[in-house]
Amino acid sequence: xxRTLSLALLAALVAGGASAQALPSPYGLTxxxxxxxxxxxxxxxxxxxxDYRAAGDSLGFWSRYTQVRAWMEAEAGEHRDALAWFDxxxxxxxxxxxxxxxxxxxxxxxxxxxxxxxxxxxxxxNEAHHDASSRLLTVELLPLLYERGFRYLAAETFNxxxxxxxxxxxxxxxxxxxxxxxxxxxxxxxxxRLGYTLVPYEIEHGDEPEDDTLTYQQRRDFEQARHLVERTxxxxxxxxxxxxxxxxxxxxxxTERWTPMAYxxxxxTGIDPFTVQQTALGEMSxxxxxxxxxxxxxxxxxxxxxxxxxxxxxxxxxxPNDASVDLQVFRPRARDVGGRPAWLAQxxxxxxxxxxxxxxxxxxxxxxxxxxxxxxxxxxxRVATTGGTATLYVPEDDVxxxxxxxxxxxxxxxxxxxxxxxTYPDR
Numbered sequence: 255x256x257r258t259l260s261l262a263l264l265a266a267l268v269a270g271g272a273s274a275q276a277l278p279s280p281y282g283l284t285x286x287x288x289x290x291x292x293x294x295x296x297x298x299x300x301x302x303x304x305d306y307r308a309a310g311d312s313l314g315f316w317s318r319y320t321q322v323r324a325w326m327e328a329e330a331g332e333h334r335d336a337l338a339w340f341d342x343x344x345x346x347x348x349x350x351x352x353x354x355x356x357x358x359x360x361x362x363x364x365x366x367x368x369x370x371x372x373x374x375x376x377x378x379x380n381e382a383h384h385d386a387s388s389r390l391l392t393v394e395l396l397p398l399l400y401e402r403g404f405r406y407l408a409a410e411t412f413n414x415x416x417x418x419x420x421x422x423x424x425x426x427x428x429x430x431x432x433x434x435x436x437x438x439x440x441x442x443x444x445x446x447r448l449g450y451t452l453v454p455y456e457i458e459h460g461d462e463p464e465d466d467t468l469t470y471q472q473r474r475d476f477e478q479a480r481h482l483v484e485r486t487x488x489x490x491x492x493x494x495x496x497x498x499x500x501x502x503x504x505x506x507x508x509t510e511r512w513t514p515m516a517y518x519x520x521x522x523t524g525i526d527p528f529t530v531q532q533t534a535l536g537e538m539s540x541x542x543x544x545x546x547x548x549x550x551x552x553x554x555x556x557x558x559x560x561x562x563x564x565x566x567x568x569x570x571x572x573x574p575n576d577a578s579v580d581l582q583v584f585r586p587r588a589r590d591v592g593g594r595p596a597w598l599a600q601x602x603x604x605x606x607x608x609x610x611x612x613x614x615x616x617x618x619x620x621x622x623x624x625x626x627x628x629x630x631x632x633x634x635x636r637v638a639t640t641g642g643t644a645t646l647y648v649p650e651d652d653v654x655x656x657x658x659x660x661x662x663x664x665x666x667x668x669x670x671x672x673x674x675x676x677t678y679p680d681r
Contacts, residue, residue, distance in 0.1 A: 277309055280319040284326060292619040293638060293660030296326040317343040324384035329435045330619070331637040333386065333588055333595050337539040340384040346538065352546030352574070357567025360556040363583045364394035366563045366571075367530055368402065370581060374528040375487060377404070378497040378504040378516055382533045386437040387585050387597055391532060391561040392498045393441045394600070400448045404494040406486045407445045410478070410503065411438070412454035420452045426630040430454075439632035440601045441498070453495075455481035472513045475503060479518030487523060497527070504529045507578035532561060534575035536585035547574035548584060557587045559597040592645030594637070604647040609655060612668070613641035617660040622648050 283302060284295040299322065306319040320342040328336035371377050377399065381388035396407070411430035412419065419425065423446040425433040432438050445452060457477040468476060486495045497504070505514040506529055516527050535548045551557055551564055561583050564572045573582050588595035592608060599606060611620055617640055621633035634653065635646045638660065646655070657666040 277305060277315055280306065280315065280322040284322065289662070291661045291663035292621070292636075292658050293330060293617060294663075296330050296638070297617060297661055299323050299326055311343070321384075325432070328384050328386055331436065331594070331635070334539075334590075336384045336386075337537065340382075341539040341543055346543035348543065348546055350546045352548070352550030354547070354550050354554055354556075354564070354572070355566040358551075358554065358556070358564055358572070360551070360558070360562040360564055360584070363391055363532075363561035363563050364398055367391070367395060367528075367581065367583075368398035371399075371402075371528040375493065375525050376495045376497060376519065376527040377530070378499060378527045379530045380499050380501055380504045380533055381432075382536065383432055383500055385536060385585070386435055387561075387588065387595065388532055388536065389435075389437045389441055389498075390586070390597060390600055391530070391583060392496070393437070393444055393602070394560065395496060396441070396444050396448055396450070399494070399496050400450070402494070403492075404496050405449065405451060406453050406490075406493055406495040407450040407498065408453035408455050408482055408486060408495055409433075409498040410456055410500050412452060412456070414454040414456070414458060416454075420446055420450075422628075423447070424624070424627055425632045426628060427632070428630075429632070434632055436633055436635050437598070437601065440634070444602050450496075453482070453485050455479075455485065455497075457481075475513055475515040476518050478503065478515040479522055482515070483519060483522050487525065501533055502577075504531065505578045506580075528581075529579040530581045530583055531575070531577050531579040532583035532585055534577065535582055537587045545575060547572065551584055552587055557584060559586050559589065560600055561585055592643070594645045594647070598635070598647040601647065603649040603651075605650055607646050607648055609644050609646055611639050611641050611644050611657065612666060614639065614657075614659065614666060616640070618666060619656075619658050619660050620644050620646070621656045621658070622646055623654040623656055625652055625654055 283298045306316055309315050311317050320339050324336045324340035327339055379392050411432040413428060413430045416429045419429055423443065425439050425442045427434060433442060455478050457474045461477045462473060466473060482497065487493045499515065502512055503515040506516045506520065508517045516529055520526055535545055538544045541549050556562065556564060563581065563583055566572065571581060575582055586597045588597060591606060598604060617638050619636055620639050621636040623633055635648060637644050655668055657668050658664065659666060
């Protein structure tokens with residue numbers, strides 16, 4: 255199993271690790287080791303929590319730990335814990351009250367984006383890496399944009415070394431950092447099923463010139479833009495491209511502190527991308543941390559299980575967060591059903607099932623697999639469990655359910671599966 259990460263993150267973590275003396279890099283704890291089980295990396299992070307708390311953040315290690323912990327909790331299907339860990343650094347409290355304009359209403363974000371993008375050759379959507387709900391919009395956009403001639407899906411996380419990803423049709427452990435989370439894996443499977451070509455564009459080793467006046471941030475976004483252009487619109491004059499990026503990389507304007515990838519794309523090609531921000535207007539671990547407009551939309555009953563655009567009485571979309579993008583989207587608030595977010599039912603073809611799980615001696619991984627896929631394939635769904643009843647979101651097709659000890663990888667028999675048919679409760 256191989257993990258990949260951005261050079262920017264790696265440089266920061268290595269620098270931090272060198273300064274922290276006794277403490278290893280938090281990200282280093284996630285690297286695979288001989289004998290690892292499916293949850294070993296996450297369990298190492300959990301075991302090390304007290305050490306990082308004690309170290310504080312004088313070297314930036316606590317903030318890095320909480321960020322990596324959030325990613326790994328999300329990968330294990332622990333949505334609530336992922337939100338809590340991402341919010342664990344600093345104060346996010348917002349005292350202001352959001353007020354929506356008269357006649358405000360919610361419209362489906364995917365349909366709105368597909369229509370509003372018009373003749374745009376490049377559509378860019380961003381995500382919050384710790385919140386899998388920020389991947390729903392791209393999943394829902396895939397068929398709508400394919401009908402409009404889009405044939406390329408470019409993602410920051412795709413590993414350039416996994417050259418078989420499109421042909422294989424599903425991600426494996428080495429396909430990328432965030433593709434190991436099951437919602438992102440569903441995004442990949444749906445894109446390939448529809449006929450998209452998958453395009454990696456992250457900065458790579460060897461991209462940095464010896465004499466460079468750019469900062470590392472600028473160099474990273476510059477190289478992202480270069481790779482994206484060369485592998486899509488630069489090579490195919492008819493290309494229409496959907497880009498799935500992280501956070502501010504899709505901002506269209508440069509500032510003193512940030513020169514984004516989208517800015518460099520426009521500088522290089524003259525193409526004005528249609529940019530969709532959805533990282534600011536979403537759920538956090540407590541409503542006190544959320545954007546006032548998001549709280550107001552929730553109080554007005556405008557948030558459901560799918561991403562939405564809030565428009566006023568004239569149909570003008572709200573843009574409550576100051577960002578140099580074309581559109582701002584409100585992510586769904588998780589409505590828990592069986593301890594899992596109900597928005598998981600929005601993934602293509604998924605229904606909710608309840609599964610009886612044998613008692614585990616320690617934390618186990620319960621994973622849903624597709625018969626015939628590689629053992630390294632990212633599961634369709636997964637949860638961390640110690641036994642009892644577990645909620646999963648699966649296709650109404652033949653699937654296998656696997657239970658493994660999270661630390662050792664030892665298989666734990668599931669005698670009632672697949673011999674006994676599952677029960678499909680109402681969503």
